[in-house]
Amino acid sequence: MCIGCSAPLVRLADAGPAAIGFWRLFFALGPSLVWAYAEHRSSVRRARLIGAAALLPSRRQVLLAMLAGLCFGGDLIVFHKGLAQTSTANALLLGNLAVVFVFTFGWLILRERPTRGLIVALVMALTGTAIIIGSSAWHANGAGVRPVSVIGDLLCVAAALFYAGYMLFTRAVRRAGRGEAVPLGGGMVSVIASATGASLCLGWAVTTGETLIPQSLQGLLAVIGLGLIAHAAGQGLATFALGRLPAGVISLVLLLQIVVGVSLAALLFGELPSLAVFVGGLLVVAGVANARPGGPG
Structure with a gap:
């Protein structure tokens, strides 16, 4: 639900796409350091208590956390660019195609075979996603509140690939590897990944000549909200969960952000969902419920 606030807050921010990503990660560093x-x-x-020395992160753990940060930074840059060129519903739905990539890569790389219940949940969630995307495509031919474009949609699909990489690298670093007594804690993963992603976003923003500083109080409050609500709270809780649940389960539950984001877009920007979007949203929620730990399958 916290991550679902991301897209509306990005729309309220008045800096460049990569710069918004930098400020989001920058303001999230404080809570991550405390954690x-x-x-x-x-x-x-x-x-x-056991008379041993405190363990330091291994090179493997630091490298995986940095790779997760690079993927997340890439996701923010590409998603923000795509969001500027399409509707909130399109951006959220296509960006959440990461669920497909996570299931595929999780199966091939992490050997996490989906259970029958998760497959049912995936079918329900993707059916709802297809209904909403179809509705968005239909309204693109008319006078919608927010124009959509193929380029914007493709950028959001690319963002989904980056986000899938972030989830899988985070899942890998949250597991103890060979020769490692314990997995790297979620707080340290968040610090390393956020610092790495922020560096990438800042470098991209400076190189491309983006507007770095928010131009209004609203823009400043929006990027602070992105850092504290969407990232520190939302991504922090997701990072914590990735150490305890399969990546496929997390990716399905994160589909709830679609419902939250589309609802906020309707309230704040008048992007009212159609009946088809409502029906698709119900299917997404049903898929999320079916994906809960201990569910069918």
Whole structure:
């Protein structure tokens, strides 16, 4: 639900696409550092109880966390560019095609075979997604509130690929590898990934000559909200969950952000969903419910 606030807040921000990504990650670093410090204190206490030294992150863990950050930074840059050229519904739906990529790559790379219940949930969620995309394509031929474009849609599909990479790298680093006693904590993963992604976004923004500083109080509050609500809270909770649940389950549950984002877009910008979008949204929610841990299959 927190991540679902992302697209509306991006629309309210008045800086360049990559610059918005930088500020989002920059403002999320503070809470991430607090989280990482709390994890470190806890690990030190446990180490003292058993008479061992506190463990430091391995090179593999740091590298995987940095790769996750690069993927997330790429996702923000491409998604923000796509969002500027299409409707909120299109951007959220196509951006959430990451669920397909996560299932495919998770099966091939992480060997996480989907259960029968997850396959049913996936079919329901993607059926709802197809209904909403079809409705958006239909309205693109008329006078919609927000114009859509093929380029914008393709950019959001590319963003889905980046986000799938982020989820899979995060899932990998949240598992203990060979020779590692414990997985890297979610707080430290968030710090490393956020710092890496912020560096990528800032470098891209400077290189392409984007507007770096928000031009209004509304824009400033929007990027602060992106950092604290969408990233520190939303991505932080997702990172925490990726250490305890299969990537496929997380990717399906994250489809709830579509419902949240489209609802906020309707309230804030008048992008009212049609009956078809409503029906598709119900199917997405049904898929999310069916994907819960301990569900069918």
